Each structure stands twice: as structure tokens, then as C-alpha cells.
Amino acid sequence: xxxxxxxxxxxxxxxxxxxxxxxxxxxxxxxxxxxxxxxxxxxxxxxxxxxxxxxxxxxxxxxxxxxxxxxxxxxxxxxxxxxxxxxxxxxxxxxxxxxxxxxxxxxxxxxxxxxxxxxxxxxxxxxxxxxxxxxxxxxxxxxxxxxxxxxxxxxxxxxxxxxxxxxxxxxxxxxxxxxxxxxxxxxxxxxxxxxxxxxxxxxxxxxxxxxxxxxxxxxxxxxxxxxxxxxxxxxxxxxxxxxxxxxxxxxxxxxxxxxxxxxxxxxxxxxxxxxxxxxxxxxxxx
Amino acid sequence: xxxxxxxxxxxxxxxxxxxxxxxxxxxxxxxxxxxxxxxxxxxxxxxxxxxxxxxxxxxxxxxxxxxxxxxxxxxxxxxxxxxxxxxxxxxxxxxxxxxxxxxxxxxxxxxxxxxxxxxxxxxxxxxxxxxxxxxxxxxxxxxxxxxxxxxxxxxxxxxxxxxxxxxxxxxxxxxxxxxxxxxxxxxxxxxxxxxxxxxxxxxxxxxxxxxxxxxxxxxxxxxxxxxxxxxxxxxxxxxxxxxxxxxxxxxxxxxxxxxxxxxxxxxxxxxxxxxxxxxxxxxxxxxxxxxxxxxxxxxxxxxxxxxxxxxxxxxxxxxxxxxxxxxxxxxxxxxxxxxxxxxxxxxxxxxxxxxxxxxxxxxxxxxxxxxxxxxxxxxxxxxxxxxxxxxxxxxxxxxxxxxxxxxxxxxxxxxxxxxxxxxxxxxxxxxxxxxxxxxxxxxxxxxxxxxxxxxxxxxxxxxxxxxxxxxxxxxxxxxxxxxxxxxxxxxxxxxxxxxxxxxxxxxxxxxxxxxxxxxxxxxxxxxxxxxxxxxxxxxxxxxxxxxxxxxxxxxxxxxx
Numbered sequence: 001x002x003x004x005x006x007x008x009x010x011x012x013x014x015x016x017x018x019x020x021x022x023x024x025x026x027x028x029x030x031x032x033x034x035x036x037x038x039x040x041x042x043x044x045x046x047x048x049x050x051x052x053x054x055x056x057x058x059x060x061x062x063x064x065x066x067x068x069x070x071x072x073x074x075x076x077x078x079x080x081x082x083x084x085x086x087x088x089x090x091x092x093x094x095x096x097x098x099x100x101x102x103x104x105x106x107x108x109x110x111x112x113x114x115x116x117x118x119x120x121x122x123x124x125x126x127x128x129x130x131x132x133x134x135x136x137x138x139x140x141x142x143x144x145x146x147x148x149x150x151x152x153x154x155x156x157x158x159x160x161x162x163x164x165x166x167x168x169x170x171x172x173x174x175x176x177x178x179x180x181x182x183x184x185x186x187x188x189x190x191x192x193x194x195x196x197x198x199x200x201x202x203x204x205x206x207x208x209x210x211x212x213x214x215x216x217x218x219x220x221x222x223x224x225x226x227x228x229x230x231x232x233x234x235x236x237x238x239x240x241x242x243x244x245x246x247x248x249x250x251x252x253x254x255x256x257x258x259x260x261x262x263x264x265x266x267x268x269x270x271x272x273x274x275x276x277x278x279x280x281x282x283x284x285x286x
Numbered sequence: 287x288x289x290x291x292x293x294x295x296x297x298x299x300x301x302x303x304x305x306x307x308x309x310x311x312x313x314x315x316x317x318x319x320x321x322x323x324x325x326x327x328x329x330x331x332x333x334x335x336x337x338x339x340x341x342x343x344x345x346x347x348x349x350x351x352x353x354x355x356x357x358x359x360x361x362x363x364x365x366x367x368x369x370x371x372x373x374x375x376x377x378x379x380x381x382x383x384x385x386x387x388x389x390x391x392x393x394x395x396x397x398x399x400x401x402x403x404x405x406x407x408x409x410x411x412x413x414x415x416x417x418x419x420x421x422x423x424x425x426x427x428x429x430x431x432x433x434x435x436x437x438x439x440x441x442x443x444x445x446x447x448x449x450x451x452x453x454x455x456x457x458x459x460x461x462x463x464x465x466x467x468x469x470x471x472x473x474x475x476x477x478x479x480x481x482x483x484x485x486x487x488x489x490x491x492x493x494x495x496x497x498x499x500x501x502x503x504x505x506x507x508x509x510x511x512x513x514x515x516x517x518x519x520x521x522x523x524x525x526x527x528x529x530x531x532x533x534x535x536x537x538x539x540x541x542x543x544x545x546x547x548x549x550x551x552x553x554x555x556x557x558x559x560x561x562x563x564x565x566x567x568x569x570x571x572x573x574x575x576x577x578x579x580x581x582x583x584x585x586x587x588x589x590x591x592x593x594x595x596x597x598x599x600x601x602x603x604x605x606x607x608x609x610x611x612x613x614x615x616x617x618x619x620x621x622x623x624x625x626x627x628x629x630x631x632x633x634x635x636x637x638x639x640x641x642x643x644x645x646x647x648x649x650x651x652x653x654x655x656x657x658x659x660x661x662x663x664x665x666x667x668x669x670x671x672x673x674x675x676x677x678x679x680x681x682x683x684x685x686x687x688x689x690x691x692x693x694x695x696x697x698x699x700x701x702x703x704x705x706x707x708x709x710x711x712x713x714x715x716x717x718x719x720x721x722x723x724x725x726x727x728x729x730x731x732x733x734x735x736x737x738x739x740x741x742x743x744x745x746x747x748x749x750x751x752x753x754x755x756x757x758x759x760x761x762x763x764x765x766x767x768x769x770x771x772x773x774x775x776x777x778x779x780x781x782x783x784x785x786x787x788x789x790x791x792x793x794x795x796x797x798x799x800x801x802x803x804x805x806x807x808x809x810x811x812x813x814x815x816x817x818x819x820x821x822x823x824x825x826x827x828x829x830x831x832x833x834x835x836x837x838x839x840x841x842x843x844x845x846x
Contacts, residue, residue, distance in 0.1 A: 061696065062697070065531070081538075265514065272658060285649070
């Protein structure tokens with residue numbers, strides 16, 4: 001299917017002009033096209049924030065839940081319906097701030113979902129406060145003296161937790177972002193794709209041009225994504241170069257493969273029990 | 287008959303197993319039992335007691351007084367001796383008892399250490415002696431030991447026999463002859479909730495362990511493979527409810543189990559369930575608060591919290607089971623109503639109900655109809671357009687699951703239009719609020735009338751009004767009071783949202799006086815009724831020390 005089939009029309013898009021979210025939306029639609037996924041087989045789970053509104057702008061099933069709880073809801077869906085393709089998508093505040101605990105523990109579970117993080121280092125919808133990925137010294141109305149806390153390195157975090165698939169891209173590279181999303185969906189287990197993008201309304205430092213000058217492809221520099229130590233080094237590297245591409249991937253069974261019930265069936269679709277089915281259970285009380 | 291045996295010791299001495307052995311032995315003989323656990327929040331040491339009541343009819347309350355006290359250490363002997371009936375017996379190791387005291391003593395610890403090479407078996411030796419004192423057959427006790435200990439039955443079988451054979455034939459309390467057992471079952475309230483969930487087709491449970499919600503998590507986990515249930519220990523309660531809502535959206539009947547503190551963390555998720563009209567069953571095992579409170583004790587402090595939790599306005603079903611039997615059926619009903627009306631179904635139990643074991647009439651899952659309440663793929667294929675939140679008279683919009691047809695299913699925690707798309711159209715907002723709230727009218731029609739005893743008019747009677755697990759104690763109290771003067775009645779609420787206001791108005795119209803009996807300090811049911819009807823209980827009998835009500839305690843308070 002071509003990407004247009006996955007884009008809603010007639011729905012007013014509430015993002016600001018020039019926002020990187022438009023490009024990520026195009027990339028997601030392109031990725032679904034590459035994967036040739038029927039829209040009804042895909043569930044897009046989002047939280048709250050500007051990025052999270054994407055559930056209304058893409059033509060697939062949608063669960064637009066609570067702020068920070070995106071990954072938890074996505075994991076719940078996948079556990080009972082392994083037949084569905086589950087993509088969790090939200091902003092850096094949602095996934096790395098409010099929802100950090102769910103990210104950590106679902107990487108541990110290795111549920112076969114794909115998390116797409118819109119990382120613009122700033123809170124858009126609440127008007128410009130620092131996000132967990134904001135640099136030290138970054139000034140906002142809520143942090144008038146500048147950010148003191150060290151930024152969260154989502155890639156390093158995920159690599160350290162041995163996530164199944166960890167990638168980064170820049171929204172200015174739509175085709176490449178689409179390919180990385182598609183690769184993340186194909187990869188069995190938990191996939192994180194951190195998509196860097198400018199916020200023209202609030203972030204005056206990390207602009208489109210700022211990213212354009214700094215991003216580089218790890219493939220082109222011969223990085224082996226099976227090498228966890230090398231991946232961690234790239235993710236933590238300081239300086240003016242920002243890695244994009246697949247930093248880390250490992251093969252191995254996912255939650256669904258290891259779980260004695262989930263590996264057998266989509267439990268949500270099993271028929272309801274009949275009274276006779278309860279006999280062995282109730283007999284233990286007799 | 288009403289015989290009370292208490293076994294008390296330190297955590298780690300097997301008190302719980304001893305109580306269960308005794309209860310199972312008489313259960314097999316046809317008796318009804320109730321076993322209440324009282325314990326400190328620790329794994330070793332501290333106070334640990336089980337109070338077993340043996341009756342020839344169903345029993346759902348515990349007792350302060352005991353006829354027999356089996357004490358496993360000095361501390362418990364001193365703590366519980368004041369509650370021993372005057373004609374009662376103390377059973378303990380001879381080292382604990384000074385000569386001249388009326389007691390059944392054995393060198394149980396010495397035998398266990400020297401002969402059985404298992405010091406922990408001393409308790410079973412004492413239990414064997416107590417069984418002989420009570421007149422329970424050795425065979426019944428040994429069968430119960432085998433049942434409770436399974437593969438580890440030896441040397442406990444020997445220990446039971448030792449205590450039985452080597453104790454004197456006197457004293458003797460009159461005997462517990464076996465008779466034909468009817469169709470009954472032996473289980474805890476926690477197991478009843480778990481079994482009810484499985485019978486209702488629960489397919490997903492996520493929970494962060496918290497006493498006394500945990501037994502339901504463990505019961506479902508242990509039966510997950512046999513019944514095709516995904517049970518996941520969540521990283522926190524916020525994750526638990528959001529995972530459950532995701533699973534429910536995808537079609538799985540979903541549940542969370544916790545206590546008041548964990549439910550507090552789930553509250554935003556509860557509100558999400560209300561907004562996206564996605565069913566979920568929430569089991570709250572109450573314990574005393576605020577905050578961590580008394581982790582292993584009981585209370586009824588979360589009624590108003592559970593009813594009012596969640597920002598915004600949306601209907602919910604709330605049931606507070608009276609007994610373990612009731613817990614089984616109300617859990618099934620909570621799942622059914624949650625599925626039928628797309629609302630949260632809250633089950634409000636407590637430590638007393640969850641942990642106590644009891645004998646109930648055989649449970650019959652056929653009594654509650656279990657059926658799918660979503661559109662089949664065939665029905666969906668026939669539809670040209672599908673809207674998850676389509677406007678209907680009942681407020682219930684036909685529900686589709688994602689991935690079963692070409693139709694997409696969109697839900698949103700923002701206010702949304704009929705399709706599920708985010709909207710700021712304030713006209714639609716108003717319509718959606720009314721649609722969600724309309725579901726309460728249908729729900730209200732599903733409720734049973736409050737339980738009333740004796741049946742018939744309440745005219746001229748003093749009504750003891752309760753809710754939830756206080757049922758057994760209140761019922762017994764009314765029976766005791768009526769023996770003296772037939773002027774009392776018991777009205778019991780088990781379904782509290784929607785509140786049956788018409789039935790309550792009838793109670794106030796007829797009764798001479800209404801006394802609310804609640805396991806909290808502020809009279810939460812009274813406040814709830816007052817807010818909805820303007821009626822107030824005339825008196826409140828409150829218990830908030832973490833212990834369950836007993837009939838004698840209630841009789842004393844009523845007669846004051």
C-alpha cells in the first residue's frame with residue numbers, strides 16, 4: 001500500500017507549522033507501506049503531548065491513553081493480542097519523564113512492540129519547559145536559571161538494559177526514519193526508535209539546521225550493531241556529532257516466545273468458559 | 287453448636303497450617319467452619335493466630351472468646367489466655383505451663399526434637415492432642431495433615447498420631463461425630479474472588495503485590511496456564527491498570543488486584559476507563575490506612591474513596607461481597623456488568639474476607655450468565671461505517687475489537703466525537719457526558735435488592751445496617767438479640783453503586799431506628815446514604831482497630 005492510505009484526511013492537524021512531527025507522520029505512513037500492513041492489524045498507542053496526537057492523524061486502530069502510560073497500555077494490548085502489530089508513539093516527556101518506569105520494565109520484559117519517541121528536548125504542549133533530554137544550561141520559563149539536571153540518554157539507557165533493537169534518526173530524513181521504523185517493527189522484541197526533531201515554537205537552540213550539521217550515519221562508519229560496548233560508546237559520546245541508524249540489536253526470544261500462555265494464543269480471542277470448564281478448579285475446594 | 291479453637295504462635299511456627307488442618311478435618315466430617323487469621327506484617331516472629339469456629343450451620347464471623355487455645359509459645363499464651371472461656375482448655379507444651387493450671391500439657395517440643403528430628407512438628411503434636419480433646423477422629427486429622435502438607439506430610443503424620451495417642455482420654459469435650467457432608471466447598475475469600483474471575487472469563491490480570499490484594503494475583507497466576515490467562519506482575523500499580531485497559535481494549539476481560547494505597551495510584555487509570563468506556567474489574571482488598579496503615583489488618587475505610595475516585599464524572603459498578611460465596615458470584619457479576627456497560631467494576635473486599643477460610647454451599651458458575659458483549663466479525667462486516675462511541679438511547683455504544691474486521695477502533699482520553707477523534711466541540715462534549723452517564727440507568731436495573739432478615743416488614747424494628755464482610759457478625763448479632771426480644775432486623779448492602787436509594791427509603795420509612803455498623807471511624811455508608819437521600823442512620827457502631835466485628839461485640843454495643 002502507498003503511504004497515502006495510512007494518512008487520515010479531513011482531520012485538522014493541530015501541530016505548529018514547521019514542526020518535525022509532520023515528517024515523522026510521513027515516515028510512519030511510509031514504514032507501514034514498506035511493511036504492507038493492513039491498517040486494521042496495527043494499533044497505534046499514544047499518550048499525551050503534541051506528538052501523541054498522531055493517533056488521530058494516521059489511519060490505523062488507535063489507543064490515545066494517559067500521559068506517560070503509553071508503553072504500559074501497548075504492552076497490555078500485545079500480551080493478549082500477539083496477532084496485532086503494536087506501535088507506541090509519544091514525546092520525550094511522556095516516554096522518558098512521566099513514563100520512565102514503564103520504558104525500563106518493558107525493555108526487561110522484551111515485549112514485541114515498537115516505541116517511537118519524538119525527541120525535541122522540550123515540552124511543546126505545555127509551552128516550552130525542559131524535557132528529560134534537554135541539555136544542561138537550557139533556559140525556559142520554568143527553568144529560568146537553566147537546567148541543572150544531566151540529560152537522560154535514552155539510547156544509552158536502552159542499550160544498557162539490553163533492549164532488542166535501539167535506533168535513532170532525524171526527522172529531516174524521512175525515508176531513513178521510515179526504514180528504521182520498519183526495521184524496528186520487523187525485529188522481534190522491544191524496539192526503540194528515538195527520532196530527533198526540531199520544535200520551531202519553543203526550542204531555539206536545536207533547530208533543523210543545528211541537527212542537519214551534526215547527524216551522521218553509524219552504518220557508514222562501519223559500526224557493528226551487535227557490539228553492545230561499541231553501541232554504548234556511540235550513545236554516550238559527547239561533542240558535536242549525533243549518531244543515527246541502528247546502534248544496537250540482538251536476536252533472542254521475546255516475551256511472547258517465552259510466555260507459556262501468550263506463545264500459544266491470543267487470549268483476548270479465546271472463547272469464554274462454560275460452567276463445565278470450571279469443574280477441575282472447583283473440585284479442589286471440595 | 288458453636289465451638290471455637292484458637293491456635294497461636296510466632297510467624298514461622300506453622301500456625302496457619304495447623305488451623306487449616308483442624309478446619310479441614312471437621313469440614314470432611316460435615317461441619318461448617320470459619321477460620322480467621324490475625325497476624326503481624328512480618329515473616330518470622332510476632333503474633334500469628336488462627337481462630338477456627340466449628341458449627342453445624344454456615345458461619346461467616348469470627349469470635350473473641352475461644353473454647354480451646356493451642357499456644358505455641360509463652361507470649362501467645364499470655365496474650366490469648368484472657369480470651370479463653372471459663373470452661374475452656376489450654377493446650378501447650380508442658381514447659382510453658384506451671385503445675386496446677388487447668389491445661390492439657392505434653393512434652394511436645396522434646397518429642398518433636400528427639401523422636402521426630404523435626405522441631406517444627408511440635409505444633410502438630412499439640413494439634414493431635416487437641417483433636418482428641420475435641421473428639422475428632424485420628425483418621426480425620428491424619429487425612430487433613432496429608433491434604434495440607436502434601437508431600438511433606440511425614441513426619442507430621444507421625445506427630446499428629448503421637449499427640450493423639452499419648453494424651454490422656456480425659457479431659458474430653460463431648461465429641462464431634464462425623465455426619466454426611468452436603469454439597470459444600472472449603473475456600474478463602476481471596477480464592478473465591480479468583481475463581482469468580484476465572485469463571486467470568488478473565489483473560490488478563492496485572493498487579494503489583496500488596497496485602498491483602500495479593501492472594502488474588504497468586505491464585506490467578508497458579509491457574510493461568512490451565513485457563514489461558516495472562517498474569518503479569520506490573521512494575522507499579524499505574525502500569526497495572528494501564529496494561530489492563532490496553533488488554534481490555536484489545537478484547538481480554540481484564541482485572542487488577544490491590545489494596546487502598548495501590549488503588550490510589552490507579553485512580554487516573556480509573557478515570558481513563560470511564561472516558562474510553564473500556565471495561566476493567568478492580569479488586570480492592572481493604573486494610574486500615576491512612577498511607578501504609580496496618581498492612582495485615584482489616585477495615586472498611588475505602589468505600590467513599592472507591593466511589594469517588596477518578597477525576598470527572600462517569601458511572602461505575604461497585605460490589606462489596608458479604609461472604610466468600612457471595613464474592614464468587616459478585617466477581618462474576620462485576621465482570622459481566624463491566625463488559626455489558628463498558629464501565630469499571632469495583633470489588634471492595636477486605637483482609638478479613640480475603641484471608642478467612644470458610645465452608646460454603648458448592649459454587650455453581652452456571653448461576654451467572656457469561657456472554658460476549660462485543661460485535662462479532664460477521665456483524666462488523668455488515669456495517670458500512672463503525673463508530674466506537676456511537677450515540678444510543680442506553681448510552682452503551684456497540685463495541686468492536688481492533689483487528690477483527692476492516693473497521694478501525696479508536697479510543698481517546700481527550701473528549702472525543704462518536705468515532706473517537708479528539709474534539710473541542712462543546713456541543714459534542716455535552717452529548718458525550720450525557721451518553722456516558724445514561725449507562726447508570728441500565729446498571730441500576732441490574733442490582734439485587736439489599737438482603738433483609740427477617741423477611742417481611744421492618745415496621746417497629748431496630749435495623750442493623752451493614753455492608754460487605756460484616757455480614758456474618760451482624761446476622762448473628764440480630765439472631766442473638768431477637769432471642770431476647772424480637773425487635774431487630776438486618777439490612778445488608780452488597781451492591782453500592784449505583785446506590786439502591788428506593789430500597790433504603792423504604793427501610794427508613796418502616797424501621798424504628800437504623801444503626802449503621804461499619805469498619806471505619808466516620809460512618810462512610812451513612813454519609814453516602816445521607817448525601818443521596820437526606821436520610822441518616824440514628825447511630826453508628828464503628829470499629830477501626832484493625833480487627834473484624836464479632837456478634838458479641840455488636841450485641842454489646844447495640845444494648846448499650
